[in-house]
Amino acid sequence: MKKEILRFSDVTYIYHTVRGETIAAQDLSFSVDEGEFVAIIGPSGCGKTTLLSLAAGLMKPSAGTVESRGSFGYMLQRDELFPWRTIEKNICLPLEIKRQTAPEHRARARELAVKYGLGDFLDSYPGQLSGGMRQRAALIRTLATDPDILLLDEPFSALDYQTRLNVTEDVSEIIRSEQKTALLITHDISEAISLADRVLVLTRRPARVAHTHTLDFEVGNPLKRREQANFSGWFERLWRELNE
Amino acid sequence: MKHNLTECSDEHMTFLKRRKKRRALIWALRLGLLALLLGVWELVTRVGWADPFLTSSPSRIGATIASLYRDGSLFYHIGVTLAETLAGFAIAVVLGCGVALALWWSDLLREVLEPYIVVLNALPKIALGPLIIIWFGTGSTAIVFMTVLVGIIVCILHMLSAFIATDKNKILLLRSMGATKWQILRKLVIPSSLASFISMLKVAVGMAWIGSIMGEYIVSRAGLGYLIVYGGQVFKLDLVMSATCILCLLAAGMYFLVALLEKAIVKNADR
Numbered sequence: 001m002k003k004e005i006l007r008f009s010d011v012t013y014i015y016h017t018v019r020g021e022t023i024a025a026q027d028l029s030f031s032v033d034e035g036e037f038v039a040i041i042g043p044s045g046c047g048k049t050t051l052l053s054l055a056a057g058l059m060k061p062s063a064g065t066v067e068s069r070g071s072f073g074y075m076l077q078r079d080e081l082f083p084w085r086t087i088e089k090n091i092c093l094p095l096e097i098k099r100q101t102a103p104e105h106r107a108r109a110r111e112l113a114v115k116y117g118l119g120d121f122l123d124s125y126p127g128q129l130s131g132g133m134r135q136r137a138a139l140i141r142t143l144a145t146d147p148d149i150l151l152l153d154e155p156f157s158a159l160d161y162q163t164r165l166n167v168t169e170d171v172s173e174i175i176r177s178e179q180k181t182a183l184l185i186t187h188d189i190s191e192a193i194s195l196a197d198r199v200l201v202l203t204r205r206p207a208r209v210a211h212t213h214t215l216d217f218e219v220g221n222p223l224k225r226r227e228q229a230n231f232s233g234w235f236e237r238l239w240r241e242l243n244e
Numbered sequence: 245m246k247h248n249l250t251e252c253s254d255e256h257m258t259f260l261k262r263r264k265k266r267r268a269l270i271w272a273l274r275l276g277l278l279a280l281l282l283g284v285w286e287l288v289t290r291v292g293w294a295d296p297f298l299t300s301s302p303s304r305i306g307a308t309i310a311s312l313y314r315d316g317s318l319f320y321h322i323g324v325t326l327a328e329t330l331a332g333f334a335i336a337v338v339l340g341c342g343v344a345l346a347l348w349w350s351d352l353l354r355e356v357l358e359p360y361i362v363v364l365n366a367l368p369k370i371a372l373g374p375l376i377i378i379w380f381g382t383g384s385t386a387i388v389f390m391t392v393l394v395g396i397i398v399c400i401l402h403m404l405s406a407f408i409a410t411d412k413n414k415i416l417l418l419r420s421m422g423a424t425k426w427q428i429l430r431k432l433v434i435p436s437s438l439a440s441f442i443s444m445l446k447v448a449v450g451m452a453w454i455g456s457i458m459g460e461y462i463v464s465r466a467g468l469g470y471l472i473v474y475g476g477q478v479f480k481l482d483l484v485m486s487a488t489c490i491l492c493l494l495a496a497g498m499y500f501l502v503a504l505l506e507k508a509i510v511k512n513a514d515r
Contacts, residue, residue: 053416056420058416058419058420072420073420074416074417074420074421076413076416076417077413078413080411080413080414080417082414082431082432082435082436084435084436084438093421093431094421096431097418097421097422097423097427097431098421098422145421151420
C-alpha cells in the first residue's frame, strides 16, 4: 500500500479584486503518493499556478483542506538564479534561508551539483551558463534541502525546443534517481506524457479534476517514451479531453 | 573571454590601435576646445571687445584664485562648502535609503505617506529658506539642512521604486523556501537594488551641490556660494567667476568618484 504524501480535499479558491471575485478552483480533490510523478494539465488560465501555491502552503484555500506530509521544493518557469551569486552560492540559498548552515548540508548540495555535471561551474556566475545548465542548477537548488515533494511550475517552458528536450531528460533522470515525489504543472501535453506516472486533466475555470490517467509506459525515460507506440494515442486522448 | 595580447590576430591589433587613436583624438579635441574657449575669452578682453569688469578673463581669474590662496581663504571656503555638501549628501543618502526601506516594508505606511512625499517632491525647497534661517540660524547647520532637504526626496523615490521593482518570481521562490520578510530584504531586495543605488548616488551628488550652494545663497558667511553672492553684490565679477570655476572642478571631481565606485562595483557584480 502506497503512502499518501499530499491530498487536496474539496478545495475551493477564490481570487478577490476590486472588480469582483473569480473562482479559480472549486471542489478540487486529488492526492499524490510517495515517490509518484504526477502531472497536471489544464486549459490556459485555469489557475494551475494557484494550485501549486496552495500545495506549498503559500496560499490558504477558501474552503476545503490541503494536507501534506513533508517539505516542499519549488521550481519555477525561469531558473531565477541570483546573478550576483556564484552557482554554488545559488544552490546553497535554500540552506541559508532554512538556516541549515552545517558543513554537511553544504557538502550534500555540492555533491549533488558534482553528481549532475555542475562541478566545473560551482564558482561561475549564472550569466556564464547556458539556459539548460542554468535550469539544471535551479533543480539542484530545489533539491539542496532534500525536500519530500517537488513542485514544478512549467519548469521547461522558457527554454527553446532542443534545450527543453535535453533538460526534460536531465530532470527526469535526476528526480527518478533521487526517488523524489513530483507534482508537475504544464500546458504541454507531450511533456506531461513523457514525464509522469499519472496525469490529471483539469477543467476550465473553476478548475476541477476532469480525468485521471495512469500512464502505461514500460520506460521512464522521456525521449524513449516519445518513441513508444502508445505515445500518440495518449496525446490525442489528452488533447481531446483538454478541449472538451 | 578576453584574448591574450600575444595570441591575437593582426586584424584585431589594427582594431585596437584604431580604437586607441580615436580615444587620443577625442581627448586632444576636448582639451583643444577648452584652450580655444579660454584663449578667445582672454583675447576679446585684452583687445577691448569685451569689458573685463563685466566678463572677467582667464588671467584675472587666475590672479584672483592666487590671491585667495595667498591670504589663506581659498581652502577655507572650499573646505566649508565641501564639508556642507558631503555632510548633506551623506545624511540624505542614509536617511533616504532608510525611509525607502521602511516604506517598502510597510504597505500601509507607504500608502499613508504617499501624498506627503508627492507634495514634498513638488515643493521648491528654496521656499523654505526663511523658515530654515529662523529654525537653524545662519550657520552651517542651516545649509546642511537645506542640502538634505533637496536631496532626500530623490533618494527615497529612486530607492523605493528600485525596491518595489524586485522580481516577483524571485520573491515567490524565496517564500517557497520559507524565507522571512527580513531574509527577502537581505538576500534579494537589497542586492538586486545595487545598480539603482549607484545611479541614485549620481543624481544625489548633483542634488547635494544644488542644495549647499542654494543654502549658501540664502544664509552664509563662508563658502563658494557665499563668495559668488558676495562677489555679485560688490560687483567683483572676477570673484564670481573664480568661485564658479572651482565649483565646476569640485562637482566634476565628486561625480567622477561616484563613477569610479560604479565601475568597481559593476566589475565585481557581473564577472
